Amino acid sequence: MGRRVLVAGAGAVGSVVGGFLAGAGHEVTLLGRRPHLEAIAARGLVITGLWGEHRITRLAAVAVGEELAGPYDAILLTVKSYDTAPMLAAVAPLLAADGCVIALQNGLGNVEQVAAAVGAGRALGGRVIFGAVVPEPGVVRVTVCADPIALGAAVAGVARAEELARAWAALFATADVPTEYTAALQSHLWTKVFYNAALNPLGALLERPYGALAADEDGRAVMDAVIDECFAVARARGVEPLVPDADAYRQLFYGRLVPATADHRSSMLQDLERGRRTEIEAINGCIWRYGRAAGIPTPVNATMTRLMRFRERRAEGRGRA
Ligand SMILES: NC(=O)c1ccc[n+]([C@@H]2O[C@H](COP(=O)([O-])OP(=O)(O)OC[C@H]3O[C@@H](n4cnc5c(N)ncnc54)[C@H](OP(=O)(O)O)[C@@H]3O)[C@@H](O)[C@H]2O)c1
Numbered sequence: 001m002g003r004r005v006l007v008a009g010a011g012a013v014g015s016v017v018g019g020f021l022a023g024a025g026h027e028v029t030l031l032g033r034r035p036h037l038e039a040i041a042a043r044g045l046v047i048t049g050l051w052g053e054h055r056i057t058r059l060a061a062v063a064v065g066e067e068l069a070g071p072y073d074a075i076l077l078t079v080k081s082y083d084t085a086p087m088l089a090a091v092a093p094l095l096a097a098d099g100c101v102i103a104l105q106n107g108l109g110n111v112e113q114v115a116a117a118v119g120a121g122r123a124l125g126g127r128v129i130f131g132a133v134v135p136e137p138g139v140v141r142v143t144v145c146a147d148p149i150a151l152g153a154a155v156a157g158v159a160r161a162e163e164l165a166r167a168w169a170a171l172f173a174t175a176d177v178p179t180e181y182t183a184a185l186q187s188h189l190w191t192k193v194f195y196n197a198a199l200n201p202l203g204a205l206l207e208r209p210y211g212a213l214a215a216d217e218d219g220r221a222v223m224d225a226v227i228d229e230c231f232a233v234a235r236a237r238g239v240e241p242l243v244p245d246a247d248a249y250r251q252l253f254y255g256r257l258v259p260a261t262a263d264h265r266s267s268m269l270q271d272l273e274r275g276r277r278t279e280i281e282a283i284n285g286c287i288w289r290y291g292r293a294a295g296i297p298t299p300v301n302a303t304m305t306r307l308m309r310f311r312e313r314r315a316e317g318r319g320r321a
Contacts, residue, residue: 002026003073003171008091010036010061012132013104014078015140017177019045019056024175029060031068031091037061039138049142050130051176070094074168077103077114081282084110088117100124100164102151107282108193108290111154111185123154124165126179127188146260148178152185184240191242194230194249195257196283198223201304203266204278205311211262214254224250225300226284233287236294268308272315280308 002025007018010032022028022045030037030045044057062068073096079087084105095101101118103110103125111125130145151169153161165181172179182188199210202222206213213219231246243249268278284301291298 004071004096005029006031006068006070006072006075006091006094008075008077008087009079009083011078012134012140013128014076015045015134016047016051016130016132016142017076017078017104017172019047019054019059019140020051020175020177021172022056022059023054025058026171026175027060028058029062029068029072031062031064034063035137036134037063039136043138046139047142048139049132050145051142068094071096071099073099075099075101077101077105077110079105080277081105081107081110081279082277084113088113092117095122100161100168102126102168103154104128104149105282106192106196107279108189108286109282111189115154120153120155120158121160122164123158123161124151124168125154125185125189126151127182127185127192129192130178145178148173148180150182150185150188151179152182152188154185156183156186187240187242190230190234190239191249193283193287194227194241195253196279197230197287197301197304198226198253199258200266200268200278201280201284201308202226203264204268204272205304205307207269209262210258210264210266214258214262220254222300223253226304227253229291229296229298229301230287232296233291233294233298236296237290272311275315277312277316278308280305280312284308 005021005026005028007014007030010030018028018030040061044055047054075091075095100122101114103114115123127150129147131143133141152165169179169181202213228246234241271278284304287301288298288305
């Protein structure tokens with residue numbers, strides 16, 4: 001039976017997942033910004049790239065301020081991390097009593113906010129490791145896919161949420177969105193944050209692709225230190241990353257992850273170039289805050305965060321000018 005799904009933040013990730021769910025017969029509403037939604041209302045949503053060519057017409061598109069008709073069986077939270085709180089406040093009341101919110105975002109602290117808003121029994125998250133862009137309104141392109149989405153309960157061991165996560169992981173996969181259930185969502189989210197924390201701000205600050213950062217001995221030294229701090233904070237919080245220690249992670253990082261994305265330009269750099277905010281607070285900023293709370297020094301993550309804040313303020317100024 002088709003489920004009622006609200007995509008809260010219909011940008012790149014939300015449009016791809018929402019589009020495939022609609023294509024599989026679910027009743028999907030996209031909540032987003034006008035130009036994208038108007039193009040979808042006029043011509044349908046076009047999905048291109050790695051997962052084939054599709055035009056999805058069975059989609060409702062709702063812009064901010066318009067009426068939303070809950071309740072929804074699932075609300076996909078697909079805004080950038082800095083928009084998590086206001087978006088949750090707006091959509092949490094629309095969730096069905098037996099529904100769930102699924103955060104599909106990078107960074108730390110998002111699924112915790114979901115659990116606080118709707119209860120741990122209805123709070124799920126996914127580690128997303130496919131790439132998507134919106135090249136023009138109404139069109140999304142899937143650019144890469146390193147692994148299936150790892151979908152699980154925000155808080156491990158909450159039986160109701162784990163049952164919902166199993167069901168929705170199966171439902172995503174049936175709709176052709178590669179997805180697997182995980183009982184260890186936090187391990188997946190943290191391990192992805194290590195990659196983002198090391199590469200994203202440095203790539204933005206130095207304006208160099210990932211391969212160039214790893215090829216430079218000073219770039220490497222900075223990233224090595226970021227990774228050490230991330231592992232120390234994870235350990236202090238009782239998180240078990242997918243890789244046992246910082247040295248093993250660096251082997252994976254320099255041996256496989258960076259070579260596979262050597263030409264990649266940091267998304268934080270792209271945000272700055274557009275005069276927009278970045279997700280620094282949910283990545284290095286969160287490592288810094290969590291470290292401070294646990295008494296773990298994180299000077300390199302703190303410096304990355306401060307430098308990125310400085311760049312954000314400059315980029316905003318240029319945007320306004
Ligand atoms: N794209 C990727 O390849 C990728 C891969 C892995 C993980 N992720 C993560 O997935 C999350 C989503 O990323 P994304 O690239 O899909 O972001 P995105 O393209 O910026 O999509 C978010 C959309 O939500 C909109 N939005 C924000 N607040 C809204 C509101 N109150 N009402 C309606 N619409 C609102 C945004 O509009 P405005 O921009 O106008 O505010 C934007 O169109 C992020 O945490 C990101 O790090 C992305």
